Amino acid sequence: MSKQSICAWQRLEPGAAIRDPGNAAALKTGDWRTLVPVLNEDECIKCTMCAVFCPEFCISEHEDGFFRPDLNYCKGCGICANECPKTAITMVMEEK
Amino acid sequence: MARRIGTEVSLAVADAVKMAAPDVISAYPITPQTHIVEELSEFVANGELDAEYIPVESEHSAMSAAVGAAAAGARVYTATSSQGLALMHEILFIASSMRLPMVMTVANRSLSGPISIWNDHSDIMAERDIGWVQLFVENGQEALEFTWAAFRIGEDKRVMLPVVVNMDGFIMSHMIEPITIPDQEVVDAFLKPYEPQIKLDTADPVTFGPVGVPEVYLEAKKQCEQALLDSKAVVSEVIDDLNHTFGRQYGLVETNGAEDAETVIVTMGSLGESVMTAVDRMNANGKAVRQARIRLWRPFPVEEFMDAVSGAKKLVVIDRAISPGSVNGPVAQELKSVFYGRLDAPEIVNVIAGIGGRDVPVDDFVQMVELAEKGELAETYTLWGLDSDA
Numbered sequence A: 001m002s003k004q005s006i007c008a009w010q011r012l013e014p015g016a017a018i019r020d021p022g023n024a025a026a027l028k029t030g031d032w033r034t035l036v037p038v039l040n041e042d043e044c045i046k047c048t049m050c051a052v053f054c055p056e057f058c059i060s061e062h063e064d065g066f067f068r069p070d071l072n073y074c075k076g077c078g079i080c081a082n083e084c085p086k087t088a089i090t091m092v093m094e095e096k
Numbered sequence B: 001m002a003r004r005i006g007t008e009v010s011l012a013v014a015d016a017v018k019m020a021a022p023d024v025i026s027a028y029p030i031t032p033q034t035h036i037v038e039e040l041s042e043f044v045a046n047g048e049l050d051a052e053y054i055p056v057e058s059e060h061s062a063m064s065a066a067v068g069a070a071a072a073g074a075r076v077y078t079a080t081s082s083q084g085l086a087l088m089h090e091i092l093f094i095a096s097s098m099r100l101p102m103v104m105t106v107a108n109r110s111l112s113g114p115i116s117i118w119n120d121h122s123d124i125m126a127e128r129d130i131g132w133v134q135l136f137v138e139n140g141q142e143a144l145e146f147t148w149a150a151f152r153i154g155e156d157k158r159v160m161l162p163v164v165v166n167m168d169g170f171i172m173s174h175m176i177e178p179i180t181i182p183d184q185e186v187v188d189a190f191l192k193p194y195e196p197q198i199k200l201d202t203a204d205p206v207t208f209g210p211v212g213v214p215e216v217y218l219e220a221k222k223q224c225e226q227a228l229l230d231s232k233a234v235v236s237e238v239i240d241d242l243n244h245t246f247g248r249q250y251g252l253v254e255t256n257g258a259e260d261a262e263t264v265i266v267t268m269g270s271l272g273e274s275v276m277t278a279v280d281r282m283n284a285n286g287k288a289v290r291q292a293r294i295r296l297w298r299p300f301p302v303e304e305f306m307d308a309v310s311g312a313k314k315l316v317v318i319d320r321a322i323s324p325g326s327v328n329g330p331v332a333q334e335l336k337s338v339f340y341g342r343l344d345a346p347e348i349v350n351v352i353a354g355i356g357g358r359d360v361p362v363d364d365f366v367q368m369v370e371l372a373e374k375g376e377l378a379e380t381y382t383l384w385g386l387d388s389d390a
Helices: A050-054 A080-084 B009-019 B034-045 B060-071 B080-095 B140-154 B182-192 B215-245 B271-284 B302-309 B330-339 B362-373
Strands: A035-039 A059-061 A067-069 A088-093 B003-008 B025-028 B050-057 B076-080 B105-106 B134-135 B163-168 B176-183 B255-258 B263-267 B289-294 B296-298 B314-319 B347-352 B379-384
Touching: A035 A067, A050 A059, A050 A080, A080 A088, B003 B009, B009 B034, B009 B105, B009 B140, B009 B176, B025 B034, B025 B060, B034 B050, B034 B076, B034 B080, B050 B060, B050 B314, B060 B076, B060 B080, B076 B140, B080 B215, B105 B140, B134 B140, B134 B215, B134 B271, B140 B163, B140 B176, B140 B215, B140 B289, B182 B215, B255 B302, B263 B271, B263 B362, B271 B289, B271 B362, B302 B330, B314 B330, B314 B362, B330 B347, B347 B362
Parallel strands: B025 B050, B025 B076, B076 B105, B105 B163, B134 B163, B263 B289, B263 B314, B314 B347, B347 B379
Antiparallel strands: A035 A088, A059 A067, B003 B176, B134 B296, B255 B289
8 A cells, every 4th residue: 555645644633724834835836827927018017906816915026116926826827917907918828 | 490491492492502602603594493593693682692693695604604613713503404404515524624613403304306394304314424423302302402412522622523413393493392491500510611622813823624635635534534433432421411410311322112122113303202102002012112212323323223222133214314226214224234244133124204294193103013023014115105006
């Protein structure tokens, strides 16, 4: 029998609860992505709508004032592209 | 002083819940459970009960709110029936898998269609495998006392699981019965305030209900199953204390009638009381018959059931739900699997009776035993009272 478990069932917290702070950040949802948002900086007006609507809260302001996703957590849902009032974001197939 | 009053059982259950001092009650009214939560909402509105009453827009939300409140460490109560229980279905698994104690009264009712508001057990039998502790009561007094027992069982640190108290819809929920309501101090001594072992707390953060990747889901399920199996000992302990506190003789499986009888009628829920009358009548007429009443349905008390029917040659198992496509009703299926492979296994005859509120008078049980002993009931199951041209 191959062992695939993380730990023995007796060692789990009740209800498989997790006690370590910051465990949500450890779940890198970027693994799920097939499409990646690409920002056209000529069109972008830095309005923050993409960051506001991102369900992963992974879009933040960079030093140059543009908003870009942290690709560790962007799952490629395309909501930012859909909400962008200037259609400055396009979803493109991610290259291997 | 304890008060002995005539009251509708639903109102007595609401009294029991009030005396258990829950922090949160969330529920949606559905026939025949409605009177319980209506009464509770009045208690809260009148200031008689200091609890958060969450009026929700469906049973799915009622159970979701209950889960959230229980995760925050509250003592939670809800109640439902039939379609409402079915609508709660997916959240019921979450309550048990997150190990959240709460108590739910289910006023058992048949499921659509055709639309029926009357009693049978098809609602709860569709929820056999949710991982909740499940109790069945037979009368109003039991509905009251087992509400307190349910809180104690679920909140025990060795259990930490939600508990269902099943009572037959209308037959019990709307019946006016003489009920003894003890003093608050007696209840307080029996049911201590709840101390959650794990809860949502900003000072000690915890993630509840995480993603169960394939590397952990199996172990989480095993933990839950083991907690349910281990809860049997706690149920026994709590019932012993209940008997001691209130002067009762409850057990996980209860028996009555002729001790040496070779035929045993097995019941669960309020039909048990009609069968008691039938068994007494047969015993008085010199016919040796015994009765076994299943009080704890999940986890199934295998050893206690074996003891209760030891020496029996034939079990007449009364089911109050149809299991379409199977060879028996749910209780008979359970018992057949309990006895499978045992050399001393009794013959199991299955009668499915009282479906959709169909009345089953006392005489019918006498007839069932006669037909079973003559071998005239079907090998699979008999749909009692079915009108047929065949």
